[in-house]
Amino acid sequence: MSLHKILTSINSSKWAITAAHATDYLRALDNALDSDIDITPKAALANYESTDIEKNELTEYDDKIAILRIEGAIMKSGWCSYGTEDYANYIENTFENNDSIKGMLLIVDSGGGQVAGTQRLYKAIKNAQKPIIGLASSIAASAGYWILSACDEVFIENETDEVGSIGAFVSFSDYSEYFKEAGIKRHEIYARKSINKNKEVREAIKDNYGPMLDNMLDPLVDIFIQDIKNARPNNSEEVFSGGIYIAERAIAVGLVDGIKSEKESMAHLRSLISKPNSQPQQTQIYMSKLSVGANLKKFLGFGDATETETSLEVNQSGLAKIEAALQEAENSNKTLNSEKTELEKKVKDLETQNLVLSENVKELKAKNEEYSNVAASSPAAPVSATQKTDAPDVEPKETDIFTEFNSQIESNYGF
Structure with a gap:
């Protein structure tokens, strides 16, 4: 050369x-x-x-x-x-x-x-x-x-x-100052249509x-x-x-x-x-060379699947990332399956608890209805003014029933 x-x-x-x-x-x-x-x-x-x-x-x-x-x-x-x-x-x-x-x-x-x-x-x-x-x-x-x-x-x-x-x-x-001191004036003249040249x-x-x-x-x-x-x-x-x-x-x-x-x-x-x-x-x-499809390319983090280029060449140094991504996906899948099994078990437990709770509600409603019927059929004794003043406040039976109901729920289900 x-x-x-x-x-x-x-x-x-x-x-x-x-x-x-x-x-x-x-x-x-x-x-x-x-x-x-x-x-x-x-x-x-x-x-x-x-x-x-x-x-x-x-x-x-x-x-x-x-x-x-x-x-x-x-x-x-x-x-x-x-x-x-x-x-x-x-x-x-x-x-x-x-x-x-x-x-x-x-x-x-x-x-x-x-x-x-x-x-x-x-x-x-x-x-x-x-x-x-x-x-x-x-x-x-x-x-x-x-x-x-x-x-x-x-x-x-x-x-x-x-x-x-x-x-x-x-x-x-930039030699402009050097030329200036040497008494040299440099001119650059461009064609009218060459405004972007240099x-x-x-x-x-x-x-x-x-x-x-x-x-x-x-x-x-x-x-x-x-x-x-x-x-x-x-x-x-x-x-x-x-x-x-x-x-x-x-x-x-x-x-x-x-x-x-x-x-x-x-x-x-x-x-x-x-x-x-x-x-x-x-x-x-x-x-x-391994040709990677657009969706897999996106999954592996090489780019957006919507890009015009739909494939990617992966050489030996890139295979490690693919293997790591696949292993990570497999591990994630195992974790998700394990979580799914655990959630299904919890759902079954909740369904069982719901059945028990429904039975308790039916039982308490029956008792409440029974107490209401008894109260309606028994005439109330007259109460003097003194008795009204000295007698302790007693909640109706209905209140006692629902208090018991709430207590059972708190005890059994931690609500």
Whole structure:
């Protein structure tokens, strides 16, 4: 790639990269411009042949695993290595169509890079029908993690390694004061119908960042975040604010699936595609994608069932959420059945109590009627004024009956 093309890419492209790595890469570019540095692309693709895994296992199954390394600044057309378009072409053509290659280990050591070409490589990895395991080595940030997230599983190599930086920012230098002091007056003249051309930059120079945020940064971040959510639905929402995480924390928030060395990652990949006494077609089960219907998608919390998109691809890292949701549903069902049985028993007890209560009411009504008839048939003796004054107040028999009735209810049913 020519230096002219490199400079054009840097000046005219959007970048998803950490600020620290952008500064380092610019410093490296400056050194490259001042010296004779070979920028011929390095060979980045290789078949795995290593004594780390037993040779007889490799020979027995005749499996080849491709190793793809993405290191340094990520660019669409490459700089000192292949670019994202080269990698995407390799996956879509050679990797997918070569039956002797059974899987891939993607190793990323990059703080990010050019947005152009990044999503195409992401899609090539995500749509691959063969298993691809991702490994973050040192750092996989911004565009680097964007690409890595598309793998079926993602591991991080060391406890101090970092992943994340899911976000976007832009920086530029305002030389207006410099030109003014140098006596240079700069003019920009736009066609009458080009009132919105370079509007974002022109407004940002005036300290109005709204157009830059509305038309460039926020839409870009929305696409970035949605791709990560589609690839790894178990991620915590906090990762979408742009933070970067070392290994243990990255595992906790769902950015990676564990800590594995390159050797361990290779062994894990081989275990997925090569199992003793398995037919070749049976070893490809891991490569399948699970299509989730809209209602199940809503149940699992992946989105609204009324969305236009009616299916969701779930890779290996997403199966855990499905299993957990199904287990939770099963446990909830057991709990509901137990509560239902208990409620049915209480209903039967209440029905029995109601029958007893009805019988008591009938009995008390009969007694009340009996007392009323007796009172009506017996003439009342005359009572003197003195007796009326000295005699204690006595409630009628009817009152005694209903007092007894209320007492029985309180005693038997706790009302």
